[in-house]
Amino acid sequence: MNSATIAFTNNLGGKTFRGGGKTYGTLSVAAQSGNSLLSILDTNTFGSLSITAPCCIELTTGAVTTVSNPISIVGSSSNQIGFLPSANNSNSDLALASGSTFQWCAFRGVAFSGSPSITNSFNLGNNSGATINGPTGGGALIGMVG
Numbered sequence: 001m002n003s004a005t006i007a008f009t010n011n012l013g014g015k016t017f018r019g020g021g022k023t024y025g026t027l028s029v030a031a032q033s034g035n036s037l038l039s040i041l042d043t044n045t046f047g048s049l050s051i052t053a054p055c056c057i058e059l060t061t062g063a064v065t066t067v068s069n070p071i072s073i074v075g076s077s078s079n080q081i082g083f084l085p086s087a088n089n090s091n092s093d094l095a096l097a098s099g100s101t102f103q104w105c106a107f108r109g110v111a112f113s114g115s116p117s118i119t120n121s122f123n124l125g126n127n128s129g130a131t132i133n134g135p136t137g138g139g140a141l142i143g144m145v146g
Helices: none
Strands: 005-008 015-018 023-029 038-041 044-051 055-059 064-067 072-074 081-085 092-096 101-103 105-107 110-113 117-119
Touching (some): 005 015, 081 092, 081 110
Parallel strands (some): 005 023, 015 038, 038 055, 044 064, 055 081, 064 092, 081 105, 092 110, 101 117
16 A cells, blocks of 8 residues: 555646556545536545545546545535546545544435535535535535536
């Protein structure tokens, strides 16, 4: 396992992480401007995942992205974090450690394992393995790619 932090600090125009099916330390993704996104290709394992909103993550259709430690991904009512598959009307797998949480995120085509807690978030369809609880008051889906 590589314990280093892989940091995407400027995602203007979009970036791609091709992991080659290996195990990595932390994947850290900075806020993105415009409609850019980070594409995570291949079946990979990360020790931890850190994402700053606003941000959109595209996961490879049919691949499994595993995060081995509990994560807390938090956007806001005006800056969400989106997760979607690389092909429309398909699914990408997101395998999470028990205790993982998401707030103010949007999901389309994600097959979860690990039963994450998802609150104040948006279900854009074709998700499974987790209950996506909508916003309790206020908030609008802003700037999602896809």
